[in-house]
Amino acid sequence: MEAPFDVTTWDGITGAFYTGYGSIEGFWLIVCLGLVAAAVTFGWRHEEHAYKATKGK
Numbered sequence: 001m002e003a004p005f006d007v008t009t010w011d012g013i014t015g016a017f018y019t020g021y022g023s024i025e026g027f028w029l030i031v032c033l034g035l036v037a038a039a040v041t042f043g044w045r046h047e048e049h050a051y052k053a054t055k056g057k
Helices: 025-055
Strands: none
Touching: none
């Protein structure tokens, strides 16, 4: 990722700077949140099934 300024030292840079602004970072955030939600859902379903299988014994 290239920096959008031409200076070669940090002396010329002032203020806050965020290089991810305007990228597709939001897309990857949504993908990660979806994967976490899927993992929690499938894990919950598996644990519920496993609990019910041992409850009858």
